[in-house]
Amino acid sequence: MTIFSDSLRAFLKPVVPFLDDAEVSEVLINGPREVFVERRGKLERTSAVFTEDGLLAAARNMAQFVGRPLSEERPRLDARLPDGSRIHVVLPPVARNGTTVAIRKFSPDKLTVSDLIARGSMTAEVARFLEAAVRAKLNIVVAGGTGSGKTSLLNALATFIPEDERILTIEDSAELQLRKPHVVAFESRPPDRNGKGAIDMGELLHSALRLRPDRIVVGEVRGLCLLSGVELPLIAVRAQVASAIGLVVCCARLADGSRKVTDVAEVLPLDERGEHRVQELWKFASSGRSADGAVQGRLSATGATPRCQAKLDAVGFSDAESTQRAQHPLGSESRG
Structure with a gap:
């Protein structure tokens, strides 16, 4: 099955070989004469070129394909294609290099x-x-930069959810692939050509809470305030965050293109000044490069005992000493 319809593939002819290449995960078009791809985690410049009119026509065809506005008045398009691939388009003069397009290919084979x-x-x-x-139903935040492997990790962690639980997912652009028997998936909706009909993730969360979820899995969040319209003192907001989040798992794409978990930290209660505190449980430390350029390093335990250990014990996690095995414990608590 092809990624796009035949007509759309015709407009994107210069980059079709990359769209069909299983080793390419993303196609980045920085104007008509500069095309990069991400292959096995690394960016490569290609020899592909468009004409200016041809690239603009391709962008407009993509907008038409997904039924979204794209014009001088609305020069940005963020959408999901029927096969799950994500596209983002920015038109000139906002995009100074010319029409700029990013296509993140959808992979049906999750890790x-x-x-x-x-x-x-x-x-x-x-x-x-x-x-x-x-x-143990701890609230977990998976954090990291673009392309750091957040969604892959979230998909993997979701496999640990028991089969008899009802899961609701909320996403800005559908990427999660939860192969569970009872999943209800929500996706936000931008406004139509008349600026109406938008449904944001906050509204979807409100609906999800009324649909008897055992779990709510929220996809990538950008610029979202789930407490919009609620005026709270800063200290109260911080206290809510600290009480709501159990663990933070940080991901990163390293210099060699590999994606790794770099930190696992537990969120602690606020300190006496009302500042956030975290206790690092595991931390990745780089030890250099191998002969072939691969980043070397180790994700090591810090030696800290999780404050949530009682909750872990309740679900049969008896490996309580696992975070205390580091031969060279690292500093375990930080403030932010």
């Missing part, structure tokens, strides 16, 4: 926890801990 361990993205020890955290 499993075993895949992430085999690739060195995280250790089996960390995976066992996160499995216990999911089963």
